[in-house]
Structure formats: structure tokens, C-alpha cells
Amino acid sequence: MTSPLLELREVTKRFGGLVAVDRLSVHVDEGESLGLIGPNGAGKTTAFGILMGEQRPDSGRVFFRGEDVTRVPTHRRVARGIARTYQIPRPFGEMTVLDNIRVGMMPDSVRRLLTERPPEGADREIVRNVGFGEREAAMYPGQLSMGELRKLELARTLATGPEVLLLDEVFAGLTRGEIAQLSELLCEERRRGMTSILVSHDLRSLSPLVDRVVVMSFGAVIAEGGFDEVLGNPLVQEAYLGQA
Amino acid sequence: MQLARPLLGWLAFGVVMCLLPAFVSTGTVRILIFANFLAIFAMSWDVISGRTGYISFGHPFLIGIAAYTTAMLTYHLDTPLWLSIPAGVLATLVGGTLFFLPALRIRGTYFALVTLAFMELMYQLTQVIAPKITGGTRGLSGIPSLVSGAIPNYYLTFGLTFAIGLGLWFILRTRVGAALAALRMDEGAVAASGLSTIRLKLFAFMTSAAVAGVGGAFYVHYLGSIAPRGLFDINFLFTILVAALLGGSATVAGPILGAYFLTFLLEYLRPFLPGPERYVIYGTIALVVYVLEPRGLHAIAHAAVRRLRPSRASAAASP
Numbered sequence A: 001m002t003s004p005l006l007e008l009r010e011v012t013k014r015f016g017g018l019v020a021v022d023r024l025s026v027h028v029d030e031g032e033s034l035g036l037i038g039p040n041g042a043g044k045t046t047a048f049g050i051l052m053g054e055q056r057p058d059s060g061r062v063f064f065r066g067e068d069v070t071r072v073p074t075h076r077r078v079a080r081g082i083a084r085t086y087q088i089p090r091p092f093g094e095m096t097v098l099d100n101i102r103v104g105m106m107p108d109s110v111r112r113l114l115t116e117r118p119p120e121g122a123d124r125e126i127v128r129n130v131g132f133g134e135r136e137a138a139m140y141p142g143q144l145s146m147g148e149l150r151k152l153e154l155a156r157t158l159a160t161g162p163e164v165l166l167l168d169e170v171f172a173g174l175t176r177g178e179i180a181q182l183s184e185l186l187c188e189e190r191r192r193g194m195t196s197i198l199v200s201h202d203l204r205s206l207s208p209l210v211d212r213v214v215v216m217s218f219g220a221v222i223a224e225g226g227f228d229e230v231l232g233n234p235l236v237q238e239a240y241l242g243q244a
Numbered sequence B: 001m002q003l004a005r006p007l008l009g010w011l012a013f014g015v016v017m018c019l020l021p022a023f024v025s026t027g028t029v030r031i032l033i034f035a036n037f038l039a040i041f042a043m044s045w046d047v048i049s050g051r052t053g054y055i056s057f058g059h060p061f062l063i064g065i066a067a068y069t070t071a072m073l074t075y076h077l078d079t080p081l082w083l084s085i086p087a088g089v090l091a092t093l094v095g096g097t098l099f100f101l102p103a104l105r106i107r108g109t110y111f112a113l114v115t116l117a118f119m120e121l122m123y124q125l126t127q128v129i130a131p132k133i134t135g136g137t138r139g140l141s142g143i144p145s146l147v148s149g150a151i152p153n154y155y156l157t158f159g160l161t162f163a164i165g166l167g168l169w170f171i172l173r174t175r176v177g178a179a180l181a182a183l184r185m186d187e188g189a190v191a192a193s194g195l196s197t198i199r200l201k202l203f204a205f206m207t208s209a210a211v212a213g214v215g216g217a218f219y220v221h222y223l224g225s226i227a228p229r230g231l232f233d234i235n236f237l238f239t240i241l242v243a244a245l246l247g248g249s250a251t252v253a254g255p256i257l258g259a260y261f262l263t264f265l266l267e268y269l270r271p272f273l274p275g276p277e278r279y280v281i282y283g284t285i286a287l288v289v290y291v292l293e294p295r296g297l298h299a300i301a302h303a304a305v306r307r308l309r310p311s312r313a314s315a316a317a318s319p
């Protein structure tokens, strides 16, 4: 059996007395699209932080292509092909959309940044791919709608040349139209063979985009499988109801 | 085309400043020399603080390392200046590494306070440790100078200011400049974009330290003396800071502009306010400019130029 593309194995993360992630094991296979759902505070974002190396787990390990990357710093994980978006978009506020994307494309070498010219055209291609026009490319993040900000997050993430995308709350704060547009974009990435983990509270929008779902509650997996099967699971219903 | 306009600006600046001594008094030339030094220090400060957002309250520490190193070498060992000045700059780079260490873990107010502590520590150490070598509280005097007379010193210091300014401008207009700006806005997002924030910061700190070192070394040879009290002084620190902020941080021309403005302001206030009250006035003026235009004199000047020539509005690629 080949190893999964990206995997958390028995990972625990505590914040003081709170166990945000509790012996969590999740994996995503190459080319697979995984939905990661669960009520507020279930630990989804924390799991992303650990996958990216932005947060150190208290125990457990992270694997990428079968290799232990638990101690690999964030920028090196990005170089290997892991990239994420943030639940609350984090654009570079004083830079245009295009310049934001260009940061994602930068090589990780001061010498190359000093001496090489930026690649021509590739930046605009990403701009077009996520559905931005010339006008939006010149805008500043403060002028964008939530939908456009999420697209910008995705664009900057794609600019790093990822093999696996971790998308946190892709649909939050978007209009129906924006959701449809973003879904189309993610479908396109999926067709191209992109591996992804999608976190969303909007289950209806999520369901056509994923092959498999993992449900988290209190930091641990409580159910896993196909969408309908998982949503029918009484544990899952209880977790969601208990929260509401 | 993108390069031509700002380069023309640099050229004009260079020409004007080279001709200036022919039209002004020797007194003014002497003031300009101080303005040049302040411009170098302000540019150095801005590379760390304006670009990356790591506010340094300890720049006199970096300047002081170079100044003391070259001063002690020449004073005690008669080391030739062509050797002692590079040695001073090298020592500052080592000091810059020390400066950099806290930036690995902390930023914001805490970082500023730690750098302030560096300066204070150096102030105390120069007086306590081996006062025979450092000159203790009184410092050292009779340090050899590179050139003598106001005009040669002016050209020397302006040459340095110009070369450093142009050099920094070339460096910071590459993608490194954009990466450092991104670092200021959101360090985590820079890492998530695949860039080593440590290496970027180290580059900024080393560049800043090198510039501070060059400035500090030449400064002490111009003054001919060094004393801890004047160097590791909060007013000196704030003059550097205000020059950069007033002129417009995260630009290269801004700190130069701010330094000239501030030096002349302080000088013209001197007859009316000989004491430290002057600093109150300049603080107030800095505040007013800052409230009017947070991006400083540089942005005000640009707006003025744009208004004069509305047909050619393009300030983005300015120096």
C-alpha cells in the first residue's frame, strides 16, 4: 500500500487545560478531496495549523509522502507542496491583489529575490484562473468583498505551486453566486488532480466537492466516510445538535 | 522607463547637492554634514523598522559599536583608517546579529524595549568595562580625521549618503523589498507563502547594521571624539527615528528628506531655544506632519509634484 499524501498521526494539541486536538489521525490520499467538518471549536483550524507547522503538536506526528515532517518549518513545507488558506483571510493589506499573488510566487532565496526578474505572465495567469480581471488585480484587499478575499487567499496559495491545498472555511461569508463561482474553481482544480482538504460549515456546498468526509468533535474523529452515510450517523447529529 | 524617472530624480538630487556648497555659507555646509550623517542613520533605521516593522529603539547601539571600534583602534593602536573603519563596520555586523536574536521570538513593543536595553547596556558598559580603553565616561578625543575642512567633509559625507541611498534603493526595489514589506504586514502569511522569515529578517538586519556601521565609523572620525553620553542618548535615538518617520518610512528618499529637514529645523531653532526645549518643538512639528500625512514629507512632496504636473501622475515608482 502506498502511503497517504498528507497525514496526521495520533496528534494532540493542548492550549492550557483545553485539549484542542485529541489523538487525531487524519489522512488524505493523492488526488483525493477530503471534507473536514465538525462543530465550532472542534479543532479543524488547529489541525491545519499543525499540518502547516504553524503550531507544534504536543505529541503525534505529521507525514508528507510518508516522510516525517513534524519538525519541518512552515516555509519548507510550502516548498514541498503543502499550502493553506485562512479562515479569516490574511492578505497583505498594503499590496495590490497582483502583488499579493507575487509574494506567493517568490522563490525562498534572498539572493534570487535580489537578482532574478519575476517570471512574466505566470502571475496574471493565476489572477485569471481564480476569476479576477485586470481591474481586481490592481485593487487593494480593503476594497474586496469577502468572496474576492477568499479568492485572493486561494490565488496566493495556488501561487506557491501546491500539491495539497488546505482550505479553511472556504464558503464562509460568501453570497450564493460567490459560492457557485468558487465551487466551480475548486472543481477545476480537482479535475487537474489537486489534492485538498476542505473545511466548511456549509455542508450542502461542500458535498459535491469532496470524495470523503471526516467529522471532528472535541478534537477527535467521531465519524468518517461518504457524505450521506456520515450525516446519518447519530453521533454526528448529536455533535452538531449539541452545539446548536 | 520605470527605472528612468526615479534615476533621474537621484541624478538631480546628486547634482543639486554637489553644487550646493558654492551657494551657501561654510556654516550651512557644516550643518549639511550633520544632516548627511543623520540621513545615513535614518536610512539604516528604516531598513529594519520602516520595512519590516521591527521597531528599533537601539540604533545608537549599532552606530556606537562601529564608532567605538574604529575610535579605539586608531587611538590606541594607530591603526590606519582604511583598516579601522572596515573593522568597525564588521564589528557592527556582529552586533547586528545580537540585535537580530530577539527578533526571532518577539516583535512589537517588546522588541523595541529589548533594543533599548541593548543601547542602555552599551552605555553602561563603555563606562564600566576597561575605561582605560574606552575612555570611560569622558570618552576619547583626538581621533584622527579622514579629511579636514568643511567642504571636503561635506563631499565625503554626501558621497556616502548618496551611495548608500542609491544602493538601498536598488536593493529594495527588487522583490526583496516587497518581501520585507509583506513581512511587516503579516509575518505568518509570509511563511505560509513559502518564504523563510528568518532569512529575510536577517538580511534586513545585516543591511541596516552595515549602513549604521559605515555611518558610525565615519561619524566618529569627523567629530574627532567620542563620548558615551552623547552617543547613547535618547535624544539622538529619537532624532533618527523622527527623521525617518517625518520624511516617510519604507522609502529611501523619505529618511534623507526627513534628516535634512530636521537638522535645519533644529539648527534654526537654536538661537531662540538653546536648551532641550527645541526637542519639544520638533516633536510637535513631527506630530503635525504625521497627523497631516502619516506617510511623511516624502508623500507630501510627491503630492505637490503631482499637482504641478498633473499630466504625468506616477508616484508609485518613486525613489
Ligand SMILES: Nc1ncnc2c1ncn2[C@@H]1O[C@H](COP(=O)(O)OP(=O)(O)OP(=O)(O)O)[C@@H](O)[C@H]1O
Residues within 6 Å of the ligand: A015, A018, A019, A020, A038, A039, A040, A041, A042, A043, A044, A045, A046, A047, A087
Ligand atoms: N491559540 C489558541 N489559544 C487558546 N485556545 C485556542 C487557540 N486556538 C484554538 N483554541 C481553542 O481550541 C479549540 C479548537 O479551535 P479551532 O479553531 O481549531 O476549532 P475549529 O474547529 O476551527 O472551530 P471553528 O469552526 O469555529 O473555526 C477551541 O476551543 C479554541 O477556542
Ligand SMILES: [Mg+2]
Residues within 6 Å of the ligand: A044, A045, A046, A087, A168
Ligand atoms: Mg476554524
